[in-house]
Amino acid sequence: MLLGNDDWWRDAVVYQVYPRSFADANGDGTGDLQGVRGRLDYLARLGVDAIWLSPFYTSPLADGGYDVADYRDVDPRFGTLADFDALVAEAHGKDIRVIVDLVPNHSSDQHPWFQAGLRDRYIFRDEPNDWESIFGGPAWTRVEDGQWYLHLFAPEQPDLNWDHPEVRAEFRDILRFWLERGVDGFRVDVAHGMVKAAGLPDVGAKDGPQAEMLGDEQVPYFDQDGVHDIYREWRPILDSYPGGRMAVAEAWVSSPERLARYIGPDELHQAFNFEFMMADFHAKSFRTVIEKSLAEAELVGAPTTWVLSNHDKPRHVTRHGSLARARAATLLMLALPGSAYLYNGEELGLPEVLDLPDELRQDPAFLRRGESRDGCRVPIPWTSGPGCGWRDPWLPIPPEWTALSAEVQEDDPGSTLNLYRAALRLRRRHPALGGGTLSWLDSPEDVLAVERHPGLVVVLNTGEGPVPPGVAGEVLLSSGPLAADGSIPPDTAVWIQRSGSVAGD
Numbered sequence: 001m002l003l004g005n006d007d008w009w010r011d012a013v014v015y016q017v018y019p020r021s022f023a024d025a026n027g028d029g030t031g032d033l034q035g036v037r038g039r040l041d042y043l044a045r046l047g048v049d050a051i052w053l054s055p056f057y058t059s060p061l062a063d064g065g066y067d068v069a070d071y072r073d074v075d076p077r078f079g080t081l082a083d084f085d086a087l088v089a090e091a092h093g094k095d096i097r098v099i100v101d102l103v104p105n106h107s108s109d110q111h112p113w114f115q116a117g118l119r120d121r122y123i124f125r126d127e128p129n130d131w132e133s134i135f136g137g138p139a140w141t142r143v144e145d146g147q148w149y150l151h152l153f154a155p156e157q158p159d160l161n162w163d164h165p166e167v168r169a170e171f172r173d174i175l176r177f178w179l180e181r182g183v184d185g186f187r188v189d190v191a192h193g194m195v196k197a198a199g200l201p202d203v204g205a206k207d208g209p210q211a212e213m214l215g216d217e218q219v220p221y222f223d224q225d226g227v228h229d230i231y232r233e234w235r236p237i238l239d240s241y242p243g244g245r246m247a248v249a250e251a252w253v254s255s256p257e258r259l260a261r262y263i264g265p266d267e268l269h270q271a272f273n274f275e276f277m278m279a280d281f282h283a284k285s286f287r288t289v290i291e292k293s294l295a296e297a298e299l300v301g302a303p304t305t306w307v308l309s310n311h312d313k314p315r316h317v318t319r320h321g322s323l324a325r326a327r328a329a330t331l332l333m334l335a336l337p338g339s340a341y342l343y344n345g346e347e348l349g350l351p352e353v354l355d356l357p358d359e360l361r362q363d364p365a366f367l368r369r370g371e372s373r374d375g376c377r378v379p380i381p382w383t384s385g386p387g388c389g390w391r392d393p394w395l396p397i398p399p400e401w402t403a404l405s406a407e408v409q410e411d412d413p414g415s416t417l418n419l420y421r422a423a424l425r426l427r428r429r430h431p432a433l434g435g436g437t438l439s440w441l442d443s444p445e446d447v448l449a450v451e452r453h454p455g456l457v458v459v460l461n462t463g464e465g466p467v468p469p470g471v472a473g474e475v476l477l478s479s480g481p482l483a484a485d486g487s488i489p490p491d492t493a494v495w496i497q498r499s500g501s502v503a504g505d
């Protein structure tokens with residue numbers, strides 16, 4: 001085990017495991033921690049530095065586990081604490097770190113506090129205000145005696161009252177509980193939530209649903225100054241454990257300046273930069289986002305993060321319109337300075353499943369708002385046999401996914417799986433990749449050309465016709481076949497080692 005280096009997260013490749021959909025060891029149709037354990041060799045071969053486990057805690061799964069009933073235990077569907085410990089030990093033995101999800105904004109309505117009627121730990125009022133749930137509809141639900149409780153997400157996810165000292169103490173203790181078990185960090189869910197504006201003022205007049213304002217405007221339930229006190233309480237706890245324990249924020253805020261406030265030596269280490277995920281497949285759009293992100297990183301004082309897919313957004317094969325484009329966008333992302341977060345299945349080039357029957361959809365957002373995130377949560381196809389290695393999976397796997405299975409892609413040198421492996425291998429070895437700086441090279445409008453120092457050039461062609469690479473050198477990796485004359489076809493990215501510069505290996 002080589003783990004060390006407290007700054008590991010700065011240029012890490014972190015692989016998000018959605019446990020319900022990743023791998024099923026006990027054959028009940030729901031993925032589990034033993035399933036993850038059984039795939040650690042696969043992940044080591046892929047070349048990731050860490051895994052981030054989406055929630056596996058005791059939960060009624062009203063929101064896929066982001067509704068936690070017991071923050072210190074594993075849901076029986078996912079396994080046991082002993083399974084968790086074994087997973088961490090084995091992952092560390094293979095030099096893979098483990099980050100867990102922390103869900104502090106809300107608990108499940110099945111949490112013992114809510115069940116015991118400890119209303120002071122939640123946000124109860126005699127009258128609701130005009131706040132809307134992110135999943136659609138009002139953010140308030142009425143209980144028998146006429147009071148209302150706040151839930152910024154589903155009614156099964158009551159918001160916790162962070163003004164209550166017991167709530168604060170409880171979460172400090174939960175942090176320690178998982179740190180003691182050896183986790184390397186936390187992904188903080190709704191990290192801009194928790195603290196609400198005093199008096200819970202109305203949002204007031206607006207043109208559309210409040211959910212559409214998020215990230216553009218200040219709302220009284222997100223990104224309040226008081227949330228930073230919580231992180232200032234947490235940071236010394238993280239720092240008191242050896243080995244570089246970190247936290248990455250899922251924070252949707254209205255400006256880079258506001259995001260920067262979450263990051264620093266006395267708060268969190270990183271925040272997701274979702275801008276890259278929102279960019280169109282066009283050189284100009286990518287360049288705008290990359291420049292903005294790097295400026296943001298400067299402001300924040302920490303390298304940025306890059307994300308193309310996660311469990312909340314349509315997979316990037318579908319978003320960008322083709323597998324070729326997804327592969328090209330991936331090569332661009334993996335060459336950028338900072339850390340990259342991958343989402344399970346993107347290394348197989350999985351598309352979004354668009355035609356799930358409505359009655360099988362389980363996302364609470366679908367029930368309330370008609371928008372479903374189930375299509376990116378379909379279980380991972382492992383084998384080419386019937387069911388792709390799953391028996392009665394919780395969401396059906398499209399039969400054509402046998403062709404995309406890890407087994408089929410394993411020995412195909414042109415497979416997306418092998419493209420990811422090659423890219424991650426090079427990223428580890430090449431001194432220009434991971435951290436560092438970049439400079440822009442002159443290029444036509446539809447082409448993005450970036451030089452990472454020393455001497456690695458990334459060229460992405462988003463135009464309609466082939467383009468010459470523009471620099472002389474050896475092609476280290478290409479997202480698709482190049483033309484016989486070496487030109488780069490549309491929807492293709494290449495990594496080129498400039499002639500005269502020193503390659504990494």
Ligand code: NOJ
Nearest residue numbers: 063066153189190311312
């Ligand atoms: C963000 C998570 O990524 C999403 O899946 C979840 O529904 C909400 N937070 C609420 O916890």
